[in-house]
Amino acid sequence: MPELIFFTGPMDCGKSTLALQMDHTHTLGGRRGALFTSHDRAGAATISSRLGLEQPATEVTGDLDFWTWVVGRLTSGHRVDYLVCDEAQFYSPAQVDQLARVVDDLQLDVFAFGILSDFQTRLFPGSARLVELCDRMETLQVRPLCWCGEEATHNARISGGRMVTEGSQVAVGDTRVEQEAAGGPAPEVTYEVLCRRHHRRRMTAATALAARHPDPLPFEEER
Numbered sequence: 001m002p003e004l005i006f007f008t009g010p011m012d013c014g015k016s017t018l019a020l021q022m023d024h025t026h027t028l029g030g031r032r033g034a035l036f037t038s039h040d041r042a043g044a045a046t047i048s049s050r051l052g053l054e055q056p057a058t059e060v061t062g063d064l065d066f067w068t069w070v071v072g073r074l075t076s077g078h079r080v081d082y083l084v085c086d087e088a089q090f091y092s093p094a095q096v097d098q099l100a101r102v103v104d105d106l107q108l109d110v111f112a113f114g115i116l117s118d119f120q121t122r123l124f125p126g127s128a129r130l131v132e133l134c135d136r137m138e139t140l141q142v143r144p145l146c147w148c149g150e151e152a153t154h155n156a157r158i159s160g161g162r163m164v165t166e167g168s169q170v171a172v173g174d175t176r177v178e179q180e181a182a183g184g185p186a187p188e189v190t191y192e193v194l195c196r197r198h199h200r201r202r203m204t205a206a207t208a209l210a211a212r213h214p215d216p217l218p219f220e221e222e223r
């Protein structure tokens with residue numbers, strides 16, 4: 001039976017890597033896939049993984065209708081056996097409904113990948129609809145850790161060095177640790193994955209470190 005599977009987990013747990021692995025493995029098995037993404041950090045129409053893998057994909061904009069797209073491909077003689085849908089949190093609920101119809105009425109597998117909730121801990125509308133409609137959800141096995149060592153379950157947004165709780169739902173960016181590892185100028189917005197306790201208390205790695213090592217001022221003036 002074809003399935004709509006929602007692979008989820010916090011930022012930086014390997015979703016895009018798995019998306020590209022699924023495509024690679026199914027392609028080797030003789031199946032034909034179509035790749036989709038939305039607002040990937042690497043730019044439009046690309047699925048990119050932090051492990052360095054990258055593949056072109058169709059950019060999912062607000063006006064893309066999955067049903068019409070797939071029917072168009074099939075009726076023009078192309079073969080499509082499955083869809084790989086990355087950054088699915090950014091899809092609209094209507095687009096997720098179209099994906100479910102593609103599974104049920106065209107008998108194609110749909111593998112969707114995305115984060116569940118935003119920096120305010122609210123479900124993305126696309127992810128909420130995936131939870132409602134998918135045949136099954138899979139939580140990825142690589143579990144990123146909060147700075148305290150607990151499993152990280154929530155995505156915090158960092159701006160100006162501080163965790164923020166106001167702002168627009170969509171702000172494309174990388175996690176602070178990955179951003180620092182990659183070098184380059186610090187962007188305005190980064191993310192940090194935290195356990196729920198520290199997300200609630202707004203305690204990031206930086207604020208925890210500052211609390212452990214309070215500013216030693218005032219210095220004794222050297223003579």
Ligand SMILES: Nc1ncnc2c1ncn2[C@@H]1O[C@H](COP(=O)(O)OP(=O)(O)O)[C@@H](O)[C@H]1O
Binds near residue numbers: 012142
């Ligand atoms: N240098 C590395 N060596 C091994 N694994 C890495 C390396 N860099 C990143 N990763 C793995 O890649 C994961 C992030 O993959 P990615 O697919 O970009 O995540 P997501 O799409 O969930 O944000 C990290 O959790 C880590 O397991």
Ligand SMILES: Cc1cn([C@H]2C[C@H](O)[C@@H](COP(=O)(O)O)O2)c(=O)[nH]c1=O
Binds near residue numbers: 041120169172173
């Ligand atoms: C929490 C949160 C995240 N985003 C953005 C940041 C990234 O560009 C993607 C998640 O990508 P990943 O492959 O899972 O690392 O989502 C956002 O726009 N708003 C948010 O609240």
